[in-house]
Amino acid sequence: MAPQQTGSRKRKAPAESSSSQGSAADAEGPLLPKKQKRPATRRSLVHYLKDREVGALGGAWLSGSKGELPGYAVQKLPELLRERELALGTLNKVFASQWLNARQVVCGTKCNTLFVVDVHSGQITRIPLMRDRGPWLARAQPSCGIHAIELSPSKTLLATGGENPNSLAVYQLPTLDPVCLGDRNGHKDWIFTIAWMSDTVVVSGSRDGTVALWQMDPDMFNGSISWQNDAGLPVYTHIRPRDMETIPRSSTSPTNHKVRALAFSGKNQELGAVSLDGYFHLWKARSTLSRLLSIRLPYCRDNVCLTYCEELSLYAVGSQSHVSFLDPRQGHQNIRPLCSRDGGMGVRSLSFYQYIITVGTGHGSLLFYDIRAQKFLEERASGSPDSCPGPSGRKLKLTCGRGWLNHDDLWVNYFGRIDDFPNALYTHCYNWPEMKLFVAGGPLPSGLHGNYAGLWS
Numbered sequence: 382m383a384p385q386q387t388g389s390r391k392r393k394a395p396a397e398s399s400s401s402q403g404s405a406a407d408a409e410g411p412l413l414p415k416k417q418k419r420p421a422t423r424r425s426l427v428h429y430l431k432d433r434e435v436g437a438l439g440g441a442w443l444s445g446s447k448g449e450l451p452g453y454a455v456q457k458l459p460e461l462l463r464e465r466e467l468a469l470g471t472l473n474k475v476f477a478s479q480w481l482n483a484r485q486v487v488c489g490t491k492c493n494t495l496f497v498v499d500v501h502s503g504q505i506t507r508i509p510l511m512r513d514r515g516p517w518l519a520r521a522q523p524s525c526g527i528h529a530i531e532l533s534p535s536k537t538l539l540a541t542g543g544e545n546p547n548s549l550a551v552y553q554l555p556t557l558d559p560v561c562l563g564d565r566n567g568h569k570d571w572i573f574t575i576a577w578m579s580d581t582v583v584v585s586g587s588r589d590g591t592v593a594l595w596q597m598d599p600d601m602f603n604g605s606i607s608w609q610n611d612a613g614l615p616v617y618t619h620i621r622p623r624d625m626e627t628i629p630r631s632s633t634s635p636t637n638h639k640v641r642a643l644a645f646s647g648k649n650q651e652l653g654a655v656s657l658d659g660y661f662h663l664w665k666a667r668s669t670l671s672r673l674l675s676i677r678l679p680y681c682r683d684n685v686c687l688t689y690c691e692e693l694s695l696y697a698v699g700s701q702s703h704v705s706f707l708d709p710r711q712g713h714q715n716i717r718p719l720c721s722r723d724g725g726m727g728v729r730s731l732s733f734y735q736y737i738i739t740v741g742t743g744h745g746s747l748l749f750y751d752i753r754a755q756k757f758l759e760e761r762a763s764g765s766p767d768s769c770p771g772p773s774g775r776k777l778k779l780t781c782g783r784g785w786l787n788h789d790d791l792w793v794n795y796f797g798r799i800d801d802f803p804n805a806l807y808t809h810c811y812n813w814p815e816m817k818l819f820v821a822g823g824p825l826p827s828g829l830h831g832n833y834a835g836l837w838s
Contacts, residue, residue, distance in 0.1 A: 476490060
Protein backbone atom coordinates (compact mmCIF):
# COMPACT_ATOMS: atom_id res chain seq x y z
CA MET A 382 0.00 0.00 0.00
CA ALA A 383 1.41 3.35 -0.97
CA PRO A 384 0.59 5.98 1.67
CA GLN A 385 -0.49 9.39 0.47
CA GLN A 386 2.37 11.84 1.05
CA THR A 387 2.10 15.51 1.71
CA GLY A 388 4.88 17.96 2.39
CA SER A 389 4.86 19.72 5.75
CA ARG A 390 3.24 23.12 5.51
CA LYS A 391 4.75 26.34 6.76
CA ARG A 392 2.38 27.75 9.36
CA LYS A 393 1.74 31.35 10.26
CA ALA A 394 2.81 31.13 13.85
CA PRO A 395 1.84 33.89 16.28
CA ALA A 396 5.49 34.18 17.25
CA GLU A 397 8.67 32.17 17.03
CA SER A 398 9.49 29.95 19.98
CA SER A 399 12.03 31.40 22.33
CA SER A 400 13.57 27.99 22.97
CA SER A 401 17.14 27.55 21.74
CA GLN A 402 17.96 25.01 19.03
CA GLY A 403 20.21 21.97 19.39
CA SER A 404 21.61 20.34 22.48
CA ALA A 405 23.97 21.68 25.09
CA ALA A 406 26.72 19.65 23.45
CA ASP A 407 26.14 21.37 20.10
CA ALA A 408 26.86 24.78 21.61
CA GLU A 409 30.20 23.72 22.97
CA GLY A 410 31.74 22.27 19.81
CA PRO A 411 33.65 19.00 19.40
CA LEU A 412 35.32 17.35 22.35
CA LEU A 413 39.06 18.02 22.37
CA PRO A 414 41.44 15.18 23.25
CA LYS A 415 43.00 15.30 26.68
CA LYS A 416 46.26 13.93 27.94
CA GLN A 417 44.60 12.28 30.91
CA LYS A 418 41.13 10.90 30.45
CA ARG A 419 38.69 10.13 33.21
CA PRO A 420 37.55 6.53 33.63
CA ALA A 421 34.58 5.79 31.42
CA THR A 422 32.32 5.21 34.41
CA ARG A 423 32.73 8.84 35.48
CA ARG A 424 32.05 10.48 32.14
CA SER A 425 29.16 12.93 32.16
CA LEU A 426 26.08 12.88 29.96
CA VAL A 427 27.38 15.87 28.03
CA HIS A 428 30.57 13.98 27.14
CA TYR A 429 28.43 11.15 25.83
CA LEU A 430 26.36 13.54 23.70
CA LYS A 431 29.52 15.15 22.31
CA ASP A 432 30.99 11.76 21.41
CA ARG A 433 27.77 10.84 19.65
CA GLU A 434 27.76 14.07 17.64
CA VAL A 435 31.28 13.38 16.27
CA GLY A 436 30.47 9.74 15.55
CA ALA A 437 32.07 8.02 18.55
CA LEU A 438 30.51 4.85 19.87
CA GLY A 439 28.43 5.37 22.95
CA GLY A 440 28.11 1.71 23.88
CA ALA A 441 29.72 2.24 27.25
CA TRP A 442 26.70 4.31 28.21
CA LEU A 443 24.21 1.56 27.45
CA SER A 444 23.85 -1.12 30.08
CA GLY A 445 22.18 -4.49 29.79
CA SER A 446 20.75 -6.40 26.85
CA LYS A 447 17.88 -3.91 26.41
CA GLY A 448 20.21 -0.94 25.91
CA GLU A 449 18.96 0.88 28.98
CA LEU A 450 20.62 4.08 30.14
CA PRO A 451 22.18 4.22 33.60
CA GLY A 452 20.21 6.03 36.27
CA TYR A 453 22.58 9.00 36.31
CA ALA A 454 21.98 9.69 32.60
CA VAL A 455 18.21 9.35 33.00
CA GLN A 456 18.22 11.96 35.78
CA LYS A 457 20.50 14.41 33.95
CA LEU A 458 18.95 14.23 30.48
CA PRO A 459 15.81 16.40 31.11
CA GLU A 460 17.81 19.51 32.05
CA LEU A 461 19.82 19.26 28.81
CA LEU A 462 16.85 18.96 26.45
CA ARG A 463 16.25 21.77 23.95
CA GLU A 464 13.14 22.19 21.81
CA ARG A 465 12.75 22.31 18.05
CA GLU A 466 9.15 22.83 16.98
CA LEU A 467 7.71 20.81 14.09
CA ALA A 468 5.17 22.27 11.66
CA LEU A 469 1.98 20.19 11.30
CA GLY A 470 0.01 22.50 9.04
CA THR A 471 -3.66 22.80 9.98
CA LEU A 472 -4.03 19.43 11.72
CA ASN A 473 -6.08 19.62 14.91
CA LYS A 474 -4.70 18.42 18.30
CA VAL A 475 -2.34 15.46 18.39
CA PHE A 476 -3.75 12.93 20.89
CA ALA A 477 -1.36 9.98 20.45
CA SER A 478 2.18 9.26 19.26
CA GLN A 479 4.81 6.50 19.08
CA TRP A 480 8.35 6.31 17.70
CA LEU A 481 8.62 3.97 14.68
CA ASN A 482 12.39 4.32 14.29
CA ALA A 483 15.17 6.81 14.95
CA ARG A 484 13.60 9.55 12.80
CA GLN A 485 9.90 8.76 12.31
CA VAL A 486 6.99 9.20 14.73
CA VAL A 487 3.44 8.05 14.02
CA CYS A 488 0.67 10.31 15.35
CA GLY A 489 -3.12 10.44 15.62
CA THR A 490 -5.21 13.62 15.79
CA LYS A 491 -8.60 14.91 16.84
CA CYS A 492 -9.42 15.47 13.16
CA ASN A 493 -9.10 11.68 12.68
CA THR A 494 -5.81 11.80 10.80
CA LEU A 495 -3.15 9.10 11.12
CA PHE A 496 0.23 10.29 9.90
CA VAL A 497 3.98 9.74 10.14
CA VAL A 498 6.26 12.74 10.65
CA ASP A 499 9.97 12.68 9.88
CA VAL A 500 11.52 14.62 12.76
CA HIS A 501 14.60 15.45 10.65
CA SER A 502 12.98 16.75 7.46
CA GLY A 503 9.50 17.61 8.77
CA GLN A 504 7.85 15.62 5.97
CA ILE A 505 4.36 14.33 6.80
CA THR A 506 3.00 11.08 5.33
CA ARG A 507 -0.71 10.43 5.82
CA ILE A 508 -1.80 6.83 6.38
CA PRO A 509 -5.20 5.76 4.97
CA LEU A 510 -7.66 4.66 7.66
CA MET A 511 -9.47 1.33 7.51
CA ARG A 512 -13.20 1.39 6.85
CA ASP A 513 -15.89 -0.74 8.45
CA ARG A 514 -17.50 -3.38 6.28
CA GLY A 515 -20.94 -1.83 6.78
CA PRO A 516 -22.18 1.75 7.29
CA TRP A 517 -21.72 3.22 10.73
CA LEU A 518 -23.80 5.85 12.47
CA ALA A 519 -20.94 7.95 13.82
CA ARG A 520 -20.04 9.57 10.49
CA ALA A 521 -21.74 12.74 11.70
CA GLN A 522 -19.27 12.94 14.64
CA PRO A 523 -15.87 13.62 13.03
CA SER A 524 -14.46 15.53 16.01
CA CYS A 525 -13.61 12.56 18.26
CA GLY A 526 -10.43 11.53 16.47
CA ILE A 527 -7.69 8.99 17.15
CA HIS A 528 -6.96 8.80 20.88
CA ALA A 529 -4.55 5.86 21.04
CA ILE A 530 -1.61 4.35 19.15
CA GLU A 531 0.32 1.39 20.56
CA LEU A 532 3.04 -0.90 19.15
CA SER A 533 3.18 -4.62 19.87
CA PRO A 534 6.06 -5.86 22.09
CA SER A 535 8.12 -6.95 19.06
CA LYS A 536 7.33 -3.68 17.22
CA THR A 537 5.86 -5.64 14.31
CA LEU A 538 2.23 -4.48 14.65
CA LEU A 539 0.55 -1.14 15.36
CA ALA A 540 -2.92 -0.80 16.86
CA THR A 541 -5.02 2.37 16.64
CA GLY A 542 -8.50 3.54 15.65
CA GLY A 543 -10.17 3.14 12.27
CA GLU A 544 -12.13 5.60 10.17
CA ASN A 545 -14.94 4.70 12.54
CA PRO A 546 -13.44 5.64 15.93
CA ASN A 547 -15.36 2.75 17.53
CA SER A 548 -13.27 0.20 15.59
CA LEU A 549 -9.78 -1.17 16.30
CA ALA A 550 -7.36 -1.04 13.37
CA VAL A 551 -4.14 -3.10 13.24
CA TYR A 552 -1.31 -2.35 10.79
CA GLN A 553 1.87 -4.28 10.01
CA LEU A 554 5.25 -2.66 10.65
CA PRO A 555 7.39 -1.29 9.16
CA THR A 556 5.25 -1.13 5.98
CA LEU A 557 2.02 0.08 7.66
CA ASP A 558 0.02 -2.31 5.51
CA PRO A 559 -3.46 -3.00 6.93
CA VAL A 560 -3.84 -6.32 8.76
CA CYS A 561 -7.29 -6.39 10.34
CA LEU A 562 -10.13 -4.22 11.62
CA GLY A 563 -12.14 -4.95 14.75
CA ASP A 564 -15.55 -3.75 13.60
CA ARG A 565 -17.72 -6.79 14.32
CA ASN A 566 -19.66 -6.98 17.60
CA GLY A 567 -17.18 -4.62 19.26
CA HIS A 568 -17.41 -1.22 20.91
CA LYS A 569 -20.47 0.98 20.52
CA ASP A 570 -18.55 4.19 21.20
CA TRP A 571 -15.12 5.76 20.69
CA ILE A 572 -11.97 3.86 21.57
CA PHE A 573 -9.98 5.92 24.08
CA THR A 574 -7.13 3.56 24.94
CA ILE A 575 -5.22 0.48 23.75
CA ALA A 576 -2.72 -1.91 25.39
CA TRP A 577 -0.89 -4.92 23.93
CA MET A 578 -0.64 -8.09 26.06
CA SER A 579 1.49 -9.99 23.52
CA ASP A 580 2.31 -9.89 19.82
CA THR A 581 -1.07 -11.44 18.99
CA VAL A 582 -3.36 -10.15 21.77
CA VAL A 583 -4.41 -6.52 22.23
CA VAL A 584 -6.97 -4.88 24.52
CA SER A 585 -9.03 -1.74 23.85
CA GLY A 586 -11.04 0.47 26.21
CA SER A 587 -13.99 2.53 25.08
CA ARG A 588 -16.21 5.42 26.03
CA ASP A 589 -19.08 2.92 26.17
CA GLY A 590 -17.63 1.50 29.41
CA THR A 591 -16.33 -1.76 27.92
CA VAL A 592 -12.93 -3.42 27.64
CA ALA A 593 -12.45 -5.72 24.63
CA LEU A 594 -9.77 -8.39 24.14
CA TRP A 595 -8.81 -9.06 20.51
CA GLN A 596 -6.71 -11.96 19.24
CA MET A 597 -4.86 -11.85 15.94
CA ASP A 598 -4.40 -14.97 13.84
CA PRO A 599 -0.68 -15.14 12.86
CA ASP A 600 -1.78 -16.04 9.30
CA MET A 601 -3.06 -12.46 8.99
CA PHE A 602 0.46 -11.03 8.93
CA ASN A 603 2.90 -13.82 8.02
CA GLY A 604 2.46 -13.43 4.27
CA SER A 605 -0.02 -16.27 3.71
CA ILE A 606 -2.89 -13.90 2.84
CA SER A 607 -3.03 -11.71 -0.26
CA TRP A 608 -3.34 -8.04 0.70
CA GLN A 609 -4.74 -6.62 -2.55
CA ASN A 610 -7.81 -7.36 -4.58
CA ASP A 611 -8.06 -7.36 -8.37
CA ALA A 612 -8.38 -3.57 -8.37
CA GLY A 613 -5.17 -3.19 -6.40
CA LEU A 614 -6.97 -1.98 -3.27
CA PRO A 615 -5.82 -3.14 0.17
CA VAL A 616 -7.71 -6.06 1.68
CA TYR A 617 -7.86 -6.73 5.41
CA THR A 618 -9.66 -9.11 7.74
CA HIS A 619 -12.67 -8.03 9.80
CA ILE A 620 -12.54 -9.49 13.31
CA ARG A 621 -14.62 -9.60 16.49
CA PRO A 622 -13.39 -9.52 20.11
CA ARG A 623 -12.54 -12.79 21.85
CA ASP A 624 -13.79 -11.40 25.16
CA MET A 625 -15.60 -8.26 26.24
CA GLU A 626 -16.17 -6.97 29.77
CA THR A 627 -18.19 -4.04 31.10
CA ILE A 628 -16.68 -2.17 34.02
CA PRO A 629 -18.89 -1.77 37.13
CA ARG A 630 -21.00 1.36 37.38
CA SER A 631 -20.44 3.45 40.49
CA SER A 632 -23.43 4.53 42.57
CA THR A 633 -22.24 8.16 42.60
CA SER A 634 -21.72 8.49 38.84
CA PRO A 635 -23.46 5.60 37.05
CA THR A 636 -23.43 7.24 33.61
CA ASN A 637 -19.75 8.26 33.62
CA HIS A 638 -18.03 4.85 33.57
CA LYS A 639 -16.05 5.60 30.40
CA VAL A 640 -12.78 3.65 30.14
CA ARG A 641 -10.14 6.34 29.71
CA ALA A 642 -6.76 4.58 30.01
CA LEU A 643 -5.24 1.09 30.14
CA ALA A 644 -1.85 -0.26 31.25
CA PHE A 645 -0.65 -3.87 31.13
CA SER A 646 1.72 -5.62 33.55
CA GLY A 647 3.54 -8.37 31.69
CA LYS A 648 5.17 -9.63 34.88
CA ASN A 649 1.85 -10.14 36.68
CA GLN A 650 -0.29 -10.70 33.57
CA GLU A 651 -2.69 -8.07 34.85
CA LEU A 652 -4.49 -5.21 33.13
CA GLY A 653 -5.16 -1.92 34.90
CA ALA A 654 -7.85 0.50 33.78
CA VAL A 655 -8.98 3.97 34.80
CA SER A 656 -12.56 5.16 34.33
CA LEU A 657 -13.82 8.73 34.37
CA ASP A 658 -16.05 8.08 37.38
CA GLY A 659 -12.90 8.01 39.55
CA TYR A 660 -12.13 4.28 39.82
CA PHE A 661 -9.14 2.05 39.10
CA HIS A 662 -9.98 -1.48 37.93
CA LEU A 663 -7.70 -4.52 37.72
CA TRP A 664 -8.18 -7.68 35.63
CA LYS A 665 -6.27 -10.92 35.40
CA ALA A 666 -5.56 -10.97 31.68
CA ARG A 667 -4.94 -14.21 29.84
CA SER A 668 -7.12 -15.59 27.04
CA THR A 669 -10.04 -13.84 28.75
CA LEU A 670 -10.43 -11.04 31.29
CA SER A 671 -11.28 -11.75 34.91
CA ARG A 672 -11.83 -8.73 37.14
CA LEU A 673 -9.88 -8.79 40.41
CA LEU A 674 -10.79 -5.51 42.09
CA SER A 675 -12.01 -1.92 41.76
CA ILE A 676 -10.55 0.88 43.88
CA ARG A 677 -11.85 4.40 44.41
CA LEU A 678 -9.11 6.85 43.45
CA PRO A 679 -8.07 9.60 45.89
CA TYR A 680 -8.48 12.27 43.20
CA CYS A 681 -11.51 11.72 41.01
CA ARG A 682 -11.60 14.58 38.50
CA ASP A 683 -10.19 14.18 34.97
CA ASN A 684 -8.48 10.82 35.44
CA VAL A 685 -7.36 10.55 31.82
CA CYS A 686 -3.94 8.86 31.79
CA LEU A 687 -2.32 5.77 33.28
CA THR A 688 1.14 4.21 33.12
CA TYR A 689 2.87 1.24 34.76
CA CYS A 690 6.40 0.72 36.13
CA GLU A 691 7.50 -2.94 35.93
CA GLU A 692 10.49 -2.41 38.25
CA LEU A 693 8.29 -1.11 41.07
CA SER A 694 5.05 -2.97 40.18
CA LEU A 695 3.41 0.42 40.42
CA TYR A 696 0.61 2.14 38.51
CA ALA A 697 0.54 5.94 38.16
CA VAL A 698 -2.77 7.74 37.47
CA GLY A 699 -2.95 11.33 36.22
CA SER A 700 -5.87 13.52 37.34
CA GLN A 701 -6.78 17.21 37.25
CA SER A 702 -3.92 18.29 39.51
CA HIS A 703 -2.26 15.16 40.92
CA VAL A 704 -0.51 11.92 40.05
CA SER A 705 -1.54 9.05 42.34
CA PHE A 706 0.48 5.85 42.76
CA LEU A 707 -1.17 2.45 43.20
CA ASP A 708 0.26 -0.93 44.13
CA PRO A 709 -2.78 -3.25 44.04
CA ARG A 710 -0.89 -5.90 46.02
CA GLN A 711 -0.56 -3.65 49.06
CA GLY A 712 -3.42 -2.68 51.34
CA HIS A 713 -1.97 0.79 51.87
CA GLN A 714 -0.01 3.20 49.66
CA ASN A 715 3.38 4.28 50.98
CA ILE A 716 4.09 6.68 48.10
CA ARG A 717 2.30 9.98 48.52
CA PRO A 718 0.58 11.54 45.48
CA LEU A 719 2.44 14.32 43.70
CA CYS A 720 0.77 17.62 42.89
CA SER A 721 1.50 19.05 39.45
CA ARG A 722 0.77 22.62 40.61
CA ASP A 723 0.49 23.78 37.03
CA GLY A 724 -2.49 26.08 36.90
CA GLY A 725 -5.05 23.33 37.60
CA MET A 726 -5.02 22.42 33.90
CA GLY A 727 -4.61 18.72 34.60
CA VAL A 728 -2.14 15.93 33.93
CA ARG A 729 -2.57 14.97 30.28
CA SER A 730 0.22 12.43 29.64
CA LEU A 731 2.44 10.18 31.77
CA SER A 732 5.38 7.86 31.19
CA PHE A 733 7.76 5.84 33.37
CA TYR A 734 11.40 5.13 32.61
CA GLN A 735 13.26 3.39 35.43
CA TYR A 736 12.50 5.59 38.47
CA ILE A 737 11.68 8.83 36.65
CA ILE A 738 8.11 9.70 35.71
CA THR A 739 7.53 12.36 33.05
CA VAL A 740 4.37 14.47 33.38
CA GLY A 741 2.84 16.38 30.47
CA THR A 742 0.40 19.01 31.70
CA GLY A 743 -2.55 20.88 30.25
CA HIS A 744 -0.61 24.12 30.61
CA GLY A 745 2.15 23.32 28.11
CA SER A 746 4.88 22.15 30.47
CA LEU A 747 6.84 18.97 31.21
CA LEU A 748 7.71 17.97 34.77
CA PHE A 749 9.99 15.16 35.98
CA TYR A 750 9.53 13.26 39.25
CA ASP A 751 11.97 10.90 40.95
CA ILE A 752 9.84 8.17 42.49
CA ARG A 753 12.63 6.96 44.80
CA ALA A 754 13.40 10.39 46.26
CA GLN A 755 9.68 11.32 46.06
CA LYS A 756 10.45 14.77 44.71
CA PHE A 757 10.61 16.62 41.41
CA LEU A 758 13.91 16.97 39.60
CA GLU A 759 15.36 20.43 40.23
CA GLU A 760 17.19 22.99 38.17
CA ARG A 761 20.92 23.46 38.69
CA ALA A 762 21.86 26.37 40.90
CA SER A 763 24.75 27.54 38.69
CA GLY A 764 27.68 26.33 36.68
CA SER A 765 28.00 24.53 33.38
CA PRO A 766 26.16 21.30 32.50
CA ASP A 767 29.45 19.43 33.01
CA SER A 768 29.89 20.60 36.60
CA CYS A 769 28.17 19.36 39.73
CA PRO A 770 26.52 22.36 41.41
CA GLY A 771 24.04 21.93 44.22
CA PRO A 772 20.26 21.92 43.68
CA SER A 773 18.57 25.27 43.24
CA GLY A 774 15.36 24.33 45.02
CA ARG A 775 13.42 25.26 41.86
CA LYS A 776 11.43 22.51 40.15
CA LEU A 777 12.74 21.66 36.68
CA LYS A 778 10.03 22.60 34.17
CA LEU A 779 10.31 22.56 30.39
CA THR A 780 7.83 24.92 28.72
CA CYS A 781 6.76 24.02 25.21
CA GLY A 782 6.40 26.40 22.28
CA ARG A 783 3.27 28.12 21.04
CA GLY A 784 2.46 25.84 18.12
CA TRP A 785 -0.27 26.85 15.67
CA LEU A 786 -3.74 28.17 16.55
CA ASN A 787 -6.58 28.72 14.10
CA HIS A 788 -7.88 32.28 14.38
CA ASP A 789 -11.46 31.37 13.54
CA ASP A 790 -14.76 32.95 14.63
CA LEU A 791 -14.90 30.90 17.83
CA TRP A 792 -11.45 32.14 18.85
CA VAL A 793 -12.47 35.73 18.09
CA ASN A 794 -15.88 35.63 19.78
CA TYR A 795 -15.32 33.42 22.81
CA PHE A 796 -11.64 33.68 23.67
CA GLY A 797 -11.11 37.39 23.21
CA ARG A 798 -8.41 36.98 20.56
CA ILE A 799 -5.97 35.60 23.14
CA ASP A 800 -2.90 34.84 21.06
CA ASP A 801 -0.72 33.17 23.66
CA PHE A 802 -2.81 30.09 24.50
CA PRO A 803 -0.95 27.24 26.26
CA ASN A 804 -1.04 23.84 24.60
CA ALA A 805 -2.12 20.74 26.47
CA LEU A 806 0.55 18.06 26.08
CA TYR A 807 -1.72 15.13 25.27
CA THR A 808 1.11 12.81 24.28
CA HIS A 809 4.85 12.35 24.66
CA CYS A 810 7.20 9.48 23.86
CA TYR A 811 10.92 8.91 24.38
CA ASN A 812 13.53 7.52 22.05
CA TRP A 813 16.00 6.72 24.82
CA PRO A 814 18.84 5.25 22.70
CA GLU A 815 18.88 8.52 20.71
CA MET A 816 18.11 10.60 23.84
CA LYS A 817 15.17 12.34 22.15
CA LEU A 818 11.69 13.22 23.38
CA PHE A 819 8.73 13.82 21.07
CA VAL A 820 5.94 15.93 22.56
CA ALA A 821 2.64 16.93 20.95
CA GLY A 822 -0.82 18.26 21.70
CA GLY A 823 -2.91 21.35 21.10
CA PRO A 824 -5.13 23.91 22.82
CA LEU A 825 -7.03 22.51 25.82
CA PRO A 826 -10.51 24.04 25.19
CA SER A 827 -12.46 21.61 23.03
CA GLY A 828 -13.71 24.30 20.64
CA LEU A 829 -10.27 25.68 19.73
CA HIS A 830 -8.52 24.30 16.65
CA GLY A 831 -4.73 24.09 16.70
CA ASN A 832 -1.69 21.89 17.21
CA TYR A 833 1.73 21.65 18.77
CA ALA A 834 4.59 19.22 18.09
CA GLY A 835 8.17 19.47 19.22
CA LEU A 836 11.35 17.40 19.25
CA TRP A 837 13.36 17.81 22.45
CA SER A 838 16.95 16.65 22.13
